[in-house]
């Protein structure tokens with residue numbers, strides 16, 4: 001981006017912005033954005049493709065000597081995954097002023113991170129981690145300080161719909177709702193060899209029942225419920241665990257559906273907890289903490305139109321009778337930084353197919369052709385939007 | 389023990405032996421033994437009472453100027469709990485030549501130990517831990533090098549039978565069987581937000597079903613099955629875990645029953661694993677490793693008789709009509725070092741009541757009276773055995 005003489009800013013969340021100036025200085029740039037962070041066992045496309053498509057778009061515009069009205073920018077958002085610091089899309093959330101900076105800065109890394117410190121030293125916070133890598137910028141993280149005309153994002157679908165239908169481009173119109181919780185089950189440590197089942201308040205057994213129940217309830221409502229992190233104390237072969245902490249990720253196509261699943265699980269988990277340990281009059285109890293709430297989102301019609309027109313144009317040469325059928329509207333199952341940019345500026349996204357719909361896995365794959373198609377669509381969409 | 393002029397030896401498993409000599413030098417000493425190690429959230433009685441009762445017995449014998457035929461010894465066995473190094477009774481197992489020294493020395497600490505090293509440094513082994521605290525002795529750990537005439541052990545019951553029946557002493561005649569396994573479930577990491585349940589091979593969901601099933605199967609056969617340790621990878625809120633490792637502790641009053649539970653669970657766990665992920669043709673799979681196998685044990689009639697006579701003598705003054713009813717034969721639910729000494733020398737144990745039958749918990753409690761009763765019984769039992 002420096003070679004292309006872009007203006008580069010790094011804000012206090014470590015977000016990196018690069019802008020290729022347009023003819024007019026009085027309007028904000030249109031951005032292509034995504035993220036470079038990944039999962040402990042993530043692949044090489046989730047997020048990375050989006051940022052690289054922005055860089056490539058700016059290079060291509062330079063090669064073509066293309067002038068735009070407003071500037072065109074690329075943004076790399078920090079910690080979109082929420083893998084190391086367990087709130088997803090946190091830096092675009094701060095930019096949108098939906099998440100307080102202090103909450104983001106003080107967020108602690110999850111204990112399962114490979115760089116796990118010894119019990120004696122404190123876990124890293126987002127702020128200390130940014131300082132360590134020299135990416136704690138001094139520009140305020142806000143849509144007011146770093147404004148955008150619009151935000152476009154290219155991403156692999158991470159799901160199976162495009163690939164199984166043989167389609168080339170997804171015009172993303174919406175993102176499903178999700179909520180992240182941390183739950184704690186408190187039971188009673190006791191001996192595994194001398195304590196009859198009816199005398200136990202086994203927090204891990206209660207967890208097992210809860211996880212089974214979570215899938216049942218979510219499935220019945222067309223939603224998802226998943227546990228990715230679990231920690232058990234005291235952690236000894238022959239002690240029944242008296243404490244379990246775990247993450248719960250609930251998703252669904254509508255905000256209200258996610259709320260319904262949550263409501264039902266709160267009640268069911270209480271019942272499960274009340275049963276385990278009832279025999280000793282000291283039943284388990286369960287505590288919920290909401291860490292993150294992302295209601296369902298609908299993207300902006302203007303942006304969706306630009307993407308759709310560009311998609312049809314890019315696939316027009318494909319050797320099939322009906323090239324329009326290669327493009328489809330789609331809802332995103334995953335969250336993306338576009339969720340937060342959409343709260344402040346016109347936003348939409350482009351999906352390209354990925355192998356087996358697999359993501360958050362080292363085998364995540366999207367062919368060079370599919371990546372190039374997506375990059376062509378996003379470049380055209382940005383230019384179309386600029387000319388509106 | 390040094391003050392009492394005992395002969396002290398420390399063997400290569402860190403077992404500490406102290407012997408008060410008897411009249412005869414040509415016969416081995418009768419030992420009172422237990423352990424001083426505990427659980428991450430253990431109490432102040434499990435094991436500790438047994439060692440202290442030995443120390444107290446030797447002091448008492450000195451005060452009384454009591455001479456014995458053979459010597460009388462106290463032994464503190466290393467790592468009886470298997471909490472930090474996850475094989476219980478390992479040091480008495482090496483002494484009995486039932487567990488190879490090299491296996492014991494190379495055993496790694498569990499990752500949940502508070503002193504968890506960073507991922508970069510290796511976990512401590514039993515040998516390195518003994519070296520660090522200067523308890524890697526040079527005396528071979530074997531019943532041949534440190535012989536015993538017999539082994540007696542005083543312990544809190546750790547279960548509810550004595551306390552709920554208002555009884556004072558348990559004459560332990562047997563120990564139930566148990567097996568410890570490490571299991572690994574291999575599934576597939578994938579995105580929690582974009583992966584339908586039928587496209588998942590969720591190792592943690594499979595675990596939850598297995599844990600629920602384990603209790604069902606064990607309960608139906610009058611056995612126990614417990615999980616105390618679980619680790620999940622990769623450990624991210626929005627990645628379906630592709631790998632789960634956990635401990636499984638199966639116990640039952642007969643060796644054959646434990647084997648039956650194991651057989652049934654091996655088959656059921658395979659079925660659960662085969663179902664989770666079947667939709668993508670890459671089902672979960674589950675691998676078992678047997679870490680420890682302790683068949684059911686019956687103690688020695690001579691030792692049981694000495695304990696029973698001593699128990700009746702000690703409670704004879706109690707203000708109840710039938711003092712004999714204060715003493716009962718009992719089977720131990722937990723394992724003890726006496727399990728391994730019983731393979732080589734006449735052995736038996738004494739139980740005293742503990743509050744709520746609770747153990748492996750900070751609230752573990754046995755009254756001073758009950759502790760004193762147990763100590764009196766073990767001292768008498770040893771003297772009776774010596775005089776046989």
Ligand SMILES: NC(=O)NCCC(=O)O
Pocket residue numbers: 046080081082088089158333334335336579581626
């Ligand atoms: N695209 C993506 O994987 N985002 C991470 C946030 C989420 O869990 O949906």
Ligand SMILES: NC(=O)NCCC(=O)O
Pocket residue numbers: 191193238434468469470476477546721722723724
């Ligand atoms: N007594 C006791 O807690 N022993 C530990 C070994 C076992 O798990 O039974």
